[in-house]
Amino acid sequence: MSGYVRSLAVRAREAAQAVAALDGAQRAGLIEAMAAAVDAGRAGILDANAQDLARADAAGTGGALLDRLRLDDARIDGIVRALREVAALPDPVGQVTRRETRPNGLAVEKVRIPLGLIAMIYEARPNVTADAAALCLRAGNAVLLRGGSEAAASNAAIARCLHAALRERGLPAEAVSLVEDTAREHVLELLQLADLVDLAIPRGGEALIRFVAEHARVPVIKHYKGVCHLYVDAAADEAVATRLAIDGKLSRPGVCNALETLLVHAAIAERWLPGALAALAARGAxxxxxxxxxxxxxxxxxxxxxxxxxxxxxxxxxxRVVDDLDAAIAHIRRHGSDHTEVIATADPAAAERFVRAIPASAVMVNASSRFNDGGELGLGAEIGISTTRLHAYGPMGLESLTIERWVVRGEGQVRHPESAQG
Structure with missing residues (x-):
């Protein structure tokens, strides 16, 4: 290993202490300053993005990847808006999530604190550079960013804007550290830094996430893929079921919370399925x-x-047509990816059985799979969707970038009074 990433991580971890020392209003002000810096620096960002696009075009890149890479004034407006939305979110740091007084008089609390240093490993989308930095800093953390080589110039230009805002506030620029050398060996080095990195969040295709998970010695939040199901129960409202199928599959087919499989109870299939499938086909499915x-x-x-x-x-x-609810549950348990599962039913008992039996990060009852999104669920913004059962499961907002610790206040209590006698 070259030591290049370790040196970045050491400085970022030191910078995390300065960020954690800020109060909520100061961190919100920092993110506002970052939004202003990105707005002011848009010409440089667009020039850098043009370089990335030219390289991608020369390499034969096209389709969805090229679209994710592309920035324009409207998309930079979106980045600025997203940063300001993060600045306006409630501060999770210091939040008391549990409080009680024990029989011995100890006052016991669980309190949210920052995680520390978070590594983001991502592909293509340069907006993630700003989004991830803002979310991590707003929750009191520092961030180590490793974007894809295809967006190297764009990521560096955005990072320069973020660094200017940090310096303007008298904070170390290393609180947002960018791994500008995108060689694969540096990803491997980053993933070994268990003494410095508190959490790694990979964001991209399944191949990237599996690579990170297989090589990491640091904790990793994984999201391999979204194989999402809609089960239409015998007691489903047929119009509702059709709406859920169309919205879930076709509103945006290329995202992780889009439907991939439709399961239909045999008792309703003959009556409902031909019309529903014709409606889907008419819309391009x-x-x-x-x-x-x-x-x-x-x-x-x-x-x-x-x-x-x-x-x-x-x-x-x-x-697939299934015999009953149990068959639908068995299918989902076999093929699902713990992302999002939906039941359409007017039977509360069937809905409850489905909710209890399905362990996915989000279970929807008569609601579209497309609602499994941080903004739609009231988080304001998300850094990703976890399908790993760690401290965070499902969309990860600011709270998921903190951890809870115990704070105990006493008046000299000891656990074994007899052994503490003078």
Missing amino acids: ELRGCARTRALYPQAAPATEDDYAAEFLAPILAV
Whole structure:
């Protein structure tokens, strides 16, 4: 290992102490200053992004990756707006989540404190540089950023704006440290820094996340993929079920909270399924179904078992008719990814059974899978969605970038009075 990333991490961890010492209003003011710096620096950011786009175009990059990489004035307006939204969020640091007085008189509290140094490893989207920095700093942490090589110039330009805001406030620029050398060996070095990095959050494709998880000695929040299901129960309101299927699959097919599989109770399938699938097809969905599905809707292509485990990230929907709720639960337990699962039903007992049986990070009852998003769930902003059962599960907002510790206040109490006698 070269020691390059270790030296960055050492300085970032020292800078974390300065950030943690700020009060909530000071941290909010810092994020506001960052928003102003990005706004003022947009010309330089756009010039840098043009360089990244030219390199990507020369390399034959296209489609969704090129779109995620591209910045324009509207997208920079979005970055500025997102930073100001983070600044306005309630401060989680110092929040008391539990308080009681024990029989021996001890006052016991659980209090939120910053995690420390958070490493973000991400691809393509340069806006993550600003978003991740703002969320980490607002929660009292420092951040070590490693973006993808395809966005190197854009990330560096945004980081320069953030550093200017830090210096303006008399804070060390190292509180937002960017790994500008994007060689793979430096990712490996970062992932070994268990003595310096408190949490790593990879954000990108499944290959990146698996690479991080397999090589890390630091704690990692993982989100491999979103294989999300809608189960239409025998007691479903048919109009509601159709709306949930269309919105969940087609409102934005390439995101992790989009539906990938539709499960339909056999008792409602003959009546509801042909019309629902026709509505999906009319809006551009490609349908792949089991034999029972195709008997009711012959236009569907045959589905394979691999289709039921796939995150298509495209307007493709796998469909299966199931015998009952238990069969739907068994299918989801086999093929789901702990992201988002939905039931459409007017039967409260069926809904409760589904909620209790499904361990996903979000379970929706008569609501679209697309609501599993930090902003939609009231977090204001998110740094990612965790499908790992650690301290955070589901969308991660500011609270997920803190931890709870115990604070105990006494008046000289000892646990073993007989051994403490003078």
